[in-house]
Amino acid sequence: xxxxxxxRSDIEARVHSGEWRPGDRIPFEHELVASYGCSRATVSKxxxxxxxxxxxxxxxxxxxxxxxxxxxxxVLEVPDLAAMIAARGEAYxxxxxxxxxxxxxxxVTGVHHAAGRPFCLETRTIFLAAVPEAGEESFDTVxxxxxxxxxxxxxxxxxxxxxxxxxxxxxxxxEMAAGKACLLIERRTWRMDAPVTLVExxxxxxxxxxxxxxxxxxx
Amino acid sequence: xxxxxxxRSDIEARVHSGEWRPGDRIPFEHELVASYGCSRATVSKxxxxxxxxxxxxxxxxxxxxxxxxxxxxxVLEVPDLAAMIAARGEAYxxxxxxxxxxxxxxxVTGVHHAAGRPFCLETRTIFLAAVPEAGEESFDTVxxxxxxxxxxxxxxxxxxxxxxxxxxxxxxxxEMAAGKACLLIERRTWRMDAPVTLVExxxxxxxxxxxxxxxxxxx
DNA sequence: CAGTGGTCTAGACCACGCA
DNA sequence: GCGTGGTCTAGACCACTGG
Numbered sequence: 451x452x453x454x455x456x457x458r459s460d461i462e463a464r465v466h467s468g469e470w471r472p473g474d475r476i477p478f479e480h481e482l483v484a485s486y487g488c489s490r491a492t493v494s495k496x497x498x499x500x501x502x503x504x505x506x507x508x509x510x511x512x513x514x515x516x517x518x519x520x521x522x523x524x525v526l527e528v529p530d531l532a533a534m535i536a537a538r539g540e541a542y543x544x545x546x547x548x549x550x551x552x553x554x555x556x557x558v559t560g561v562h563h564a565a566g567r568p569f570c571l572e573t574r575t576i577f578l579a580a581v582p583e584a585g586e587e588s589f590d591t592v593x594x595x596x597x598x599x600x601x602x603x604x605x606x607x608x609x610x611x612x613x614x615x616x617x618x619x620x621x622x623x624x625e626m627a628a629g630k631a632c633l634l635i636e637r638r639t640w641r642m643d644a645p646v647t648l649v650e651x652x653x654x655x656x657x658x659x660x661x662x663x664x665x666x667x668x669x
Numbered sequence: 670x671x672x673x674x675x676x677r678s679d680i681e682a683r684v685h686s687g688e689w690r691p692g693d694r695i696p697f698e699h700e701l702v703a704s705y706g707c708s709r710a711t712v713s714k715x716x717x718x719x720x721x722x723x724x725x726x727x728x729x730x731x732x733x734x735x736x737x738x739x740x741x742x743x744v745l746e747v748p749d750l751a752a753m754i755a756a757r758g759e760a761y762x763x764x765x766x767x768x769x770x771x772x773x774x775x776x777v778t779g780v781h782h783a784a785g786r787p788f789c790l791e792t793r794t795i796f797l798a799a800v801p802e803a804g805e806e807s808f809d810t811v812x813x814x815x816x817x818x819x820x821x822x823x824x825x826x827x828x829x830x831x832x833x834x835x836x837x838x839x840x841x842x843x844e845m846a847a848g849k850a851c852l853l854i855e856r857r858t859w860r861m862d863a864p865v866t867l868v869e870x871x872x873x874x875x876x877x878x879x880x881x882x883x884x885x886x887x888x
Numbered sequence: 889c890a891g892t893g894g895t896c897t898a899g900a901c902c903a904c905g906c907a
Numbered sequence: 908g909c910g911t912g913g914t915c916t917a918g919a920c921c922a923c924t925g926g
Contacts, residue, residue, distance in 0.1 A: 452914065466824050466861060479893070489916045491710075494893080511892045511924045519818050524828050526745040526881045599738055605685050609743050609881040613832040613850040613874035631850035631874070633832040642685060655832035655850070662745045662828040671895065698912070708897045713912080729904045730911045892924085900916075907908085 453488045457496035465505055465516050475513045476506060524662035528609065528637070531562050531570060531651075532596050540565040544593040547623070554578050556585060558594050561623055564657075568624045571652040580646045595649070602639075604646050610636040611660070616652065624654055631655035672707045676715035684724060684735050694732045695725060743881035747828065747856070750781050750789060750870075751815050759784040763812040766842070773797050775804060777813050780842055787843045788876055793868040799860055814868070821858075823865050829855040830879070835871070843873055850874035 451459075464470045477485070482493040497514055500506045508514045535542040541564070548559040555575050562570040574594050576584045581602055589597065612634045621628035633653045639646040670678075683689045696704070701712045716733055719725045727733045754761040760783070767778040774794050781789040793813050795803045800821050808816065831853045840847035852872045858865045 466822060468822060492915060508893060513892070519822060524745045524747065524826060526743045528743060603685060603687060603738065607743060607883040611830060611852070611879035611881070613852040613872070615850045615874075629848065631832040631834045633830070653832070655834075660830035662830070664826040664828075711896060727912060730906055732911070
């Protein structure tokens with residue numbers, strides 16, 4: 451274990467144990483330099499990383515302090531559906547329902563299947579200004595999501611997650627009863643501030659379960 | 670802008686623009702030292718941060734490479750409900766429905782209100798072994814979530830997000846029709862591997878919208 | 889205005905892994 | 908072997924800010 455790791459884990463342990471509480475000042479850098487017998491650069495690197503992880507807050511002239519408990523936040527994984535279903539050991543397939551071009555927008559609709567059952571109804575817009583080569587792709591065997599993953603470096607994404615009831619048409623495509631609860635994930639993706647794609651994915655409520663993990667200091 | 674920031678943003682720009690594609694090798698540290706006229710420590714700090722952000726991958730003897738496109742992931746904010754509703758400028762209140770102790774577990778049920786309407790039905794278990802002082806708290810005016818935020822440093826959390834239909838009892842408490850879609854968030858929280866709390870929060874589908882943002886390099 | 893953290897330098901030694 | 912990144916040192920100057 452490196453010196454930097456020792457400094458970090460010692461401080462983490464004291465904070466997690468409650469020995470140092472939010473608002474408490476932790477030792478100055480020069481004090482840590484003395485107690486660990488290392489250079490200031492090493493101490494600084496350790497504290498910088500703890501600060502980036504949100505565990506401490508550093509203030510010039512005042513010192514470093516245990517940060518207030520963080521807002522609940524978690525890393526939400528929104529994997530490629532094909533890869534996710536394959537990882538569960540189920541057969542995956544994509545069935546294209548519709549594909550048409552409307553001006554500079556390519557509109558694609560289809561259903562993802564897992565183990566032979568409809569799993570997700572996808573309605574997607576691809577902005578051809580950002581991804582002109584998508585106009586050449588039929589999307590009849592590969593889903594737009596998988597294709598885009600390999601072709602477009604996106605730089606920003608925003609997800610909205612809601613619960614909605616399936617209407618009759620959606621329910622038929624998903625082979626479920628109309629009016630049942632579904633998870634609706636809407637994702638907008640940009641590349642350098644230019645919109646790349648907008649997708650709505652509708653999951654039957656009983657066939658999908660989003661998971662978000664949070665482990666402090668993981669950043 | 671510091672030298673380290675210049676190095677990082679230059680590399681980010683080249684990757685995002687597609688000039689450097691996944692798998693490409695980026696310049697060696699000593700080459701960046703030469704082109705930026707700075708010390709190796711500064712270059713190393715910049716590359717270390719880009720690697721932590723997942724933009725590049727560093728391999729001894731081989732160099733540093735543009736990383737493969739990341740799995741879709743996003744930071745999901747699950748804020749304290751009271752703070753969130755207050756931030757929207759709506760009146761917030763918590764109404765306790767039930768509080769009882771079952772062995773080492775404290776069970777609390779209540780409803781969060783926003784602007785006078787029920788907003789979230791909360792069913793919570795607090796493990797008294799981890800939070801003994803919760804046994805002294807009535808939770809009749811302050812919600813368990815807000816109270817726990819200020820009293821328990823948690824170290825790990827796991828969220829599950831599903832869409833469900835409200836049953837008759839739930840619907841009555843939320844002043845909505847039974848069978849309508851709701852977002853169900855289940856959160857388990859640990860402190861040093863000891864369970865702290867387990868909460869289920871049920872939101873009417875049309876009154877809540879989770880948002881998850883992703884900005885690469887934010888870590 | 890004094891002391892803190894923020895940044896940077898010019899070295900050094902080490903461990904790993906490709907040739 | 909030998910060049911890469913990984914870590915560390917012992918300094919330095921600066922900017923911010925609290926007292």
